[in-house]
Amino acid sequence: FQVKKKQFFRNFMTITLFGAVGTMMSFFTISLAAIAIFSRMNIGTLDVSDFLAIGAIFSATDSVCTLQVLNQDETPFLYSLVFGEGVVNDATSVVLFNALQNFDPNQIDAIVILKFLGNFCYLFVSSTFLGVFTGLLSAYVIKKLYIGRHSTDREVALVMLMAYLSYMLAELLDLSGILTVFFCGIVMSHYTWHNVTESSRVTTKHAFATLSFIAETFLFLYVGMDALDIEKWKFAS
Structure with missing residues (x-):
């Protein structure tokens, strides 16, 4: 977004x-x-x-x-x-x-290498298509679902839940969650974005930006605190 x-x-x-x-x-x-x-x-x-x-x-x-x-x-x-x-x-x-x-x-051998490349391509392509499919599904659901229309709370909730659904499906199918969520987000920002009200667009944009900032801050804090854990350095030495 x-x-x-x-x-x-x-x-x-x-x-x-x-x-x-x-x-x-x-x-x-x-x-x-x-x-x-x-x-x-x-x-x-x-x-x-x-x-x-x-x-x-x-x-x-x-x-x-x-x-x-x-x-x-x-x-x-x-x-x-x-x-x-x-x-x-x-x-x-x-x-x-x-x-x-x-x-x-x-x-x-040649067969093992081909299987490895095939597995890599399968994960990459399958995750991409799953993200695109979930994004298109979210656009259709929000456009056709009556209970979600013209309600900022419900529209924002549906957008977040559908994005999370793409990640859960990827994990259940042993695919790449990050790649699926990425392409799902691209499709949702292009199609689902136009099926919600103006207030929902503003709320969704700021909500995702806020959650992204909080997640990045938490990640940096966690990594920094973990790196300064004296007990782990003692164990490593």
């Missing part, structure tokens, strides 16, 4: 190049570097699947701090690139990590 969709889809190929292809390059680079570094440090007994999981986790970058510096109105092109790359990067990393769960590195 916050991103400008025209800029996003106008630069979709560039965003995909940075977010998906760039993440895959980071994944292979970090995995190979982890194998080289951990083998020299003699840290435990890790197999190839563990190093690949490390590469998938650390290839996910956080663009929240960068977006706080940029202004969407002053630099729309750069903002759309950073925002889109961050979302696609996170989604690609999650899908990649989930695909690695069914990957056996001890039996690597």
Whole structure:
């Protein structure tokens, strides 16, 4: 609801190049570097699947701090690139990590690699279509459901519940929740947005912006407090 969709889809190929292809390059680079570094440090007994999981986790970058510096109105092109790359990067990393769960590195051949790529594409495409379907379903429900018309409370509640429904369906089907919610949000902001009243549009926009800010603040506080946990540092040492 916050991103400008025209800029996003106008630069979709560039965003995909940075977010998906760039993440895959980071994944292979970090995995190979982890194998080289951990083998020299003699840290435990890790197999190839563990190093690949490390590469998938650390290839996910956080663009929240960068977006706080940029202004969407002053630099729309750069903002759309950073925002889109961050979302696609996170989604690609999650899908990649989930695909690695069914990957056996001890039996690597052409068939195994093709199965891995097929599983990755299946998760990515299925999550995307599920998000689009749920977004279109929300637009239809809000337009046709009589009890939700011209009621700001009910319309806002339906928008939030339908967005949450997309995430729950993705988790139940073992798909990527973040990718499903992202495309569901894009579809809802384009179609569902026009089926609600003006007061519901304003309320929904500010409600999602507020929830997003609270979630980001809580995340940074939690990570910072967890990093300063003395007991964990003692255990690690």
